[in-house]
Amino acid sequence: MTQNTQYNNDLLKRLFKRMLYIRSVEETIAERYHELEMRCPVHLSIGQEAIATGVCEALGNNSYVLSGHRCHAHYLAKGGSLKAMIAELYGKVSGCSRGNGGSMHLVDLQAGFLGAAPIVGSTIPIAVGAAFGSVMQNKDNIAAVFFGDGATEEGVFHESLNFAALKKLPIIFVCENNFYSVYSPLSVRQPPGRPITQLVQGHGIESYAGNGNDVIEVYDLTSLAVNKVRQGSGPIFLEFKTYRWLEHCGPNNDNTLGYRSESEFEKWRQLCPVNMLQNKLLAEGVMRFEEIDAVKKEITVEIHEAFQFAKTSLFPEQKNLLEGVFAL
């Protein structure tokens, strides 16, 4: 799929660096979570970095992104400020939502990341509305929204698909199917033998499924979708299968609970999106070990600075409590 052209090498490096960056941020959050200074729930994206990275790379500028509770990777992949995100997790006034939102309400309007909300499926119609509003104003923005397999069971998901199809809106629906809604497997939630893409096709929306741990496949499928959407195809639905490595909420591995097997986890760990691309880049000579080490060092420094910024920032004060309930 990849040729050793300069463009493709730059792209591959970019994808790799971005995934590694997200992985490292999430690992650092997990490491430091026990310090009890990030006093909000965290839904970590470890294992799922390829989807955020590939989709946001393909989306490019003039695009809006919205997400759900597991939003760190999407925010970072879209170019959200790391310092503002970490400060938000620390509840600081320098956070991206001034400490009012926390981990589940990241926002970076400059980067086009319009917001995230943990009510399953809730940001799907809002993303459709962002696409609709852009069309009404003759802007050339497109929208994308990330959600999990559980969201496809919500009524608002189907309502949103129906309207997006009706108005042929420029939106890409990105379903990260990690097979579990908290501890509940797909088998207790959706009928066997009926793919999610088929459900969506029933709404008259073009749908594709892909390997969510292969960032190049994610990028290619999304690029295809972006081209179609920008040419007026109407909405496109992408389902990427992937796997969450850690517990639903929190920094730990929870396989001992028994809701999923160690062997299943191990199978997916072998399909680590970061390692797979790293091996490919090394094998094809796109990057060398030293270069990767240098990238890792850069990322470590950036993350360290972000945590320092967060820790040394101030908490909001009592006078801030009643500020900003209503917009002027």
Place this chain on the structure above:
Amino acid sequence: MIDVKLAADVQHMKIARELKFFQAINEAIDLKMSTDPSVFIMGLGVPDPKGVFGTTLGLQDKHGSSRVMDMPTSENAMTGVAIGSALVGMRPIMVHQRLDFALLALEQIVNQAANWYYMYGGQSKVPLVIRLIVGRGWGQGPQHSQSLHSWFAHIPGLKVVMPATPYDAKGLLISSIEDNNPVVFVEHRWLHGISGPVPDGLYNTPIGQPRLIKEGKDITIIGMSYMTLEAIRAAQILADMGIEAEIIDVRTLKPLDDALILQSVNKTRRVMVADTGWASAGFSAEILARLFESGLGDLKHPPRRITSPDCPSPSSPGLARYYYPRAEHLVLEASRMFGLKDVLIDDGVLPFQLDIPDLSFTGPF
């Protein structure tokens, strides 16, 4: 003591033109759509031949089908669509022909629209008007006539307005469309047909200010929406009995500047709140709580709440006559406060005379 400016703005203004309440709403939308290209309206039946009780008639012909639009029967998602469009620069108006239908959209209204501005530290505005129509009469029954305005007034981040006159319907709707927050705009179905003076052009009724409808020294009756009209009629009957009632129309449930109410009760020391909804945890309780918290508990008589009884809204005219409080009920309770003999409540010979709006209630108001 009492600021009579608000009472004066209608009564002393020489306004030759009268409009019906539904026409005042239609005109407010039309004017805002004409002056602001980001305003659009959507709702089930908006462009249909009935035009949401006349409130949207003619708008699609004038402003086009992309800005005056029907929508799928998807109240929740379409509220999200409105929010999303607002985030990128539009000013949507949503309308539900019954408040009860909007309960399907509570997730988007409460979790999302109300929270978005605060939740993101003041970066993301949601200028959104949600028009909700409260039904009544003709057997509307339990799911077409719930007056749940108090629910919305409980939520930080939502503004809630509830006009009673055509003048305020237009002025408050213009203010709501211009507001940078989600505003729940509650219309009582029995108000659509009343008439009153309405100035041409754009003007604002400020969100947050109650209106002094009528001065009086003996008792303060605080009404909201349709019950304000019942209060006005009750005051006329009470006047014949020698009781001078002061009438205040709440107009805005949230945010509410209650100074006018407190001043009035401080003067009359008798108070009654007439609410279109139920008493339990309702807005009438909020008003009384504010009075007591402000130290105005030293009343000449315990306060009264005039609301529907604590049961779902029955469909049969045989029961609806006992479900909806009317001016007569306000008069009865008021006369008891003054130790007068109970007045007789005339429920009419036939109950179905009470399940359509009183013909004497068409205004002008």
